[in-house]
Amino acid sequence: MSDIVDQFLKKGTNKGVFYGGMFRKSARQETIEVRNPATSDIITHVPDAGEDDIIAAVCSARAGFEVWSKIDPIDRARHLRKFADIIAENIPKLALLETAVTGRSIKEMRAQMGRIPEWIEYFGGIAMGLEGESNVVRGGYVTMTHYEPLGPVALLTPWNHPILILVKKMAAALAAGNTCVIKPSELAPVSPLVLAALATEADLPNGAVNVVTGGPGTGEALCAADDIHYIDLTGGTVTGRKVAAKAGDRLIRSTMELGGKTPIIICEDADLDGAIAGTLFAAFIASGQTCVSGARFIVHTSIYDHFTKALAKRADAIKVGDPMADSTQMGPVISNASKNRCIRMIAQAKADGAVQIAGLCPLDLETPFDKGYYLRPTVFKDVKSNHGLFLDEVFGPVISVTPYKKEEEALQLANIGDFGLGLSIWSRDIARAHRLSLGVRGGIIWLNDHHRNDPRSIWGGLRDSGFGKENGWDALKSYMTKKSVIVRTAPGYDDWFAGSSRYG
Numbered sequence: 001m002s003d004i005v006d007q008f009l010k011k012g013t014n015k016g017v018f019y020g021g022m023f024r025k026s027a028r029q030e031t032i033e034v035r036n037p038a039t040s041d042i043i044t045h046v047p048d049a050g051e052d053d054i055i056a057a058v059c060s061a062r063a064g065f066e067v068w069s070k071i072d073p074i075d076r077a078r079h080l081r082k083f084a085d086i087i088a089e090n091i092p093k094l095a096l097l098e099t100a101v102t103g104r105s106i107k108e109m110r111a112q113m114g115r116i117p118e119w120i121e122y123f124g125g126i127a128m129g130l131e132g133e134s135n136v137v138r139g140g141y142v143t144m145t146h147y148e149p150l151g152p153v154a155l156l157t158p159w160n161h162p163i164l165i166l167v168k169k170m171a172a173a174l175a176a177g178n179t180c181v182i183k184p185s186e187l188a189p190v191s192p193l194v195l196a197a198l199a200t201e202a203d204l205p206n207g208a209v210n211v212v213t214g215g216p217g218t219g220e221a222l223c224a225a226d227d228i229h230y231i232d233l234t235g236g237t238v239t240g241r242k243v244a245a246k247a248g249d250r251l252i253r254s255t256m257e258l259g260g261k262t263p264i265i266i267c268e269d270a271d272l273d274g275a276i277a278g279t280l281f282a283a284f285i286a287s288g289q290t291c292v293s294g295a296r297f298i299v300h301t302s303i304y305d306h307f308t309k310a311l312a313k314r315a316d317a318i319k320v321g322d323p324m325a326d327s328t329q330m331g332p333v334i335s336n337a338s339k340n341r342c343i344r345m346i347a348q349a350k351a352d353g354a355v356q357i358a359g360l361c362p363l364d365l366e367t368p369f370d371k372g373y374y375l376r377p378t379v380f381k382d383v384k385s386n387h388g389l390f391l392d393e394v395f396g397p398v399i400s401v402t403p404y405k406k407e408e409e410a411l412q413l414a415n416i417g418d419f420g421l422g423l424s425i426w427s428r429d430i431a432r433a434h435r436l437s438l439g440v441r442g443g444i445i446w447l448n449d450h451h452r453n454d455p456r457s458i459w460g461g462l463r464d465s466g467f468g469k470e471n472g473w474d475a476l477k478s479y480m481t482k483k484s485v486i487v488r489t490a491p492g493y494d495d496w497f498a499g500s501s502r503y504g
Helices: 003-009 051-068 073-089 091-102 106-113 116-128 162-175 190-201 216-223 237-250 272-288 301-317 336-352 407-414 430-439 472-478
Strands: 017-019 022-024 031-035 042-047 134-137 141-149 152-157 179-184 209-211 230-234 253-257 262-266 294-300 355-358 378-381 398-404 422-426 444-447 480-488
Touching: 003 091, 003 190, 017 051, 017 190, 022 190, 042 190, 051 152, 051 179, 051 209, 051 216, 073 091, 073 116, 073 162, 073 190, 091 106, 091 162, 091 190, 106 162, 116 162, 116 472, 152 162, 152 216, 162 179, 162 190, 162 230, 162 472, 179 190, 179 216, 190 209, 216 237, 230 237, 237 253, 262 272, 262 407, 272 294, 272 301, 272 398, 272 422, 294 301, 294 407, 301 355, 301 378, 301 398, 336 355, 336 378, 336 398, 398 407, 407 430, 422 430, 430 444, 472 480
Parallel strands: 152 179, 152 230, 179 209, 230 253, 262 294, 262 422, 294 398, 378 398, 422 444
Antiparallel strands: 017 022, 017 209, 031 042, 134 141, 141 480, 355 378
16 A cells, blocks of 8 residues: 555645645645544645646646657557556545544445446447447548547536546546646645555556646636636536636636536335435435435425434434444535535524424433534425526535425425535336426436446536536547548649639
């Protein structure tokens, strides 16, 4: 295993930014605190990188691109497989690091880290099979197409899945032949630095993977850098609008994976035990801090009472505490600001007349966890479609339940609002489930399951949830441009201004 993970697990480590295959001292003195949300203790500081750091990182990415883009896809795949193997060797330590920084339970992180290498292996594999086309066209011509990488690309990643979401983007970008400059969230910037170092250990060229840490100003400067040719962001909708506008000004492509307010429709014929187990996972995995967290449950009136009672009982049984303990099922939210936002939304839900049925008992955690950013899994029933809890993204373990009588009403409730990322439908009648799936608005729809992800399954939303796709061939091709080469095969030549009648 690499000792780089051990170094970052030591409290107080600040190795700087990463570009050109090594850690570098930032050009700026300003730093950002990184806290453990389970205890509120400071883990480390990272640079608040400025323009000089970004220029250096982008120049490094350009130098790396001149090497990496010229490597045959078969050989690039070999490098990526080695990178995947090195990550796999370090999964136990990476899980500890992710838990320390995000507060997610170690059980969750071990399960998630176990799948990370799949994305790198998959994109390295399909890039070898990316073929151009040729066509014989009228007039004595052959057209040939082939794909080329774009150049250095900017990856802006969130705090809730620091490694998973980065690898989803980075694997596609690298497999296509691009190089990356990564700006991670200032709340969880550590593991992207570690992955950049591991990429160098896998013999990827210096400059293939670069990381600049910092706040919003760092991200803004990176998006404005002249030699950035694509921006891929996962973040909030407000940030997405700003980044998309910057990409539009520069006429470069972008992918935006933004917010959500995920509906879950529970039909009267659903397998209730399965639906309750699945929706608990949807609502409270990662402490409810994912873009597709089950947020508003739309439940048929015939099963409403049974469902709400069973859901509340199961939610109250979730063990909250030290995320490093194997027995813990849910850790804290990421920050005190996130905790306070959830508390405000709970208070507003009560003021609106919704009925709280889970999360009523206060937490009693021992030191040092009494200083952490903890909340109980919280469930409200009888939430109306005009309530803030029904409409607004919480990004925490607070959910709403609303009854419906007819399919048309379920669809109407599910489609309220401006988001359109993910949702799930629970029914044993496959015709009904499919019929509902055609009527709901969302880029990802699960039937009788939720939040399942795979490198082969495209991922992305619409409207305020963003645009563009991650995963699959769509993601690989989005990181490339398709070039057309037209070859004249007809004999002789045409001379328009000497009387030739051929045109076009």
